[in-house]
Amino acid sequence: MSLETHKTALIVGAGSGLSASLARLLAKQGLQVALAARDTAKLQPLVEETGAVAFAADTADAGAVAGLFDAVQARFGDPDVVVYNASGRLRGPLVDLDPAGVERVLAVTAFGGFLVGQQAARRMLPHGRGAILFTGASASVKGYARSGPFAMGKFALRGLAQSMARELAPQGIHVAHFVIDGQIRDAAHQGSPDRPDSTLDPDAIAQSYLAVLQQPRSAWTWEVELRPWLETF
Template sequence: MAKALIIGAGDGLSASLARLLAREGYAIALAARDTAKLDALVAETGAVAHACDAASEADVAALFAQEGDADVVVYNPSFRTRGPFIDLVPADVQRTLQVCAFGAFLAAQQAARRMLARGSGTILLTGASAGVKGYAQSAPFAMGKFALRGLAQSMARELHPQGVHVAHIVIDGGIRSAKRPEAGKDSLLDPDAIAESYLHLIRQPRSSWSWEIEVRPWVERF
């Protein structure tokens, strides 16, 4: 049975992706700092949950020691600090970079080592609007997501010819959730619809691999 490992799992996009991949026959492994929040999703999908700080080298290594044979690895964690540039707290900026970019490097490196050994696999990195345009009072998030995008592009150029598919997904808009209900007709991205785009990337024939796609509501400006 194929296996998918979703890092940074919660009740949004990652939950939609876990449900979809479970329906498609994947064995699901979930990783999050707080696994208690995953109880319902674990029960629904039959997933295995692991406690993991995505920015910790030791935690990520331990996670892959247990779940390293995954055919699909999705990196979904995010951390954001906002405010006027001159007032930003350095420790918060550092944490943003660690979670958004360094953690992605740690997970992708662990995944790539195993996938290269067998000559196949898919690594998907969840990006954001901030990875292609920096917003005012959001410099740390832009730094982290720009770095994530660069990581994906460099990995794709190196790993695609070796049989490992790497893709970066720009989520350009807000995602609908219980805390963020629909504000207008299709003004927020449906997480189930985003998950379908991830599945498309997983299934892409290698003769037409994408290294990056953007998804946004049809009313979103860009």
């Protein structure tokens, strides 16, 4: 199935790694790509490579998120594909965690997902089509020690995605959640030479996102779990 009905993609929480792989792949598919991040300067190399347009936005701010979608609509029209990659992390013993820091993690990881999902749905519903994709993690389904805030945020994001999928699928909008259950390969995490593919290749993950976008609506999935074939945990 082609992506002929998809013209514009908005990747929120963009950066290197998975977001960059998605931007490259979707641009090759002929989509106009918009990238959103708090710091757009870091996106300049990717913008030059893919022809994407970068927008500054704080995903935890309702006004900023609404403004982001207005800006994308003015430049490209309503986005057909919206990917939420933003998340926050705070590690440490439970008794030592700063409540303000925990609040920020939840605001970015979960509340930001709601804000972006809501704005995307408002713009897709009049068209009766579109796709909203949420990036999860191992912490979406299992909470690790000293990582409570991240698990709280990712559990909430997964619940949001499941609820949205059940509500919006009958109205033509495909909502899917991706459990990235392992370390994504980057410059600092290449994996051990004697254990090839022990980390997830971001380009390979992007191909799975594309496969979901290409699913016929008679067989949509709401969740995909991806992990390296050699697990280290």
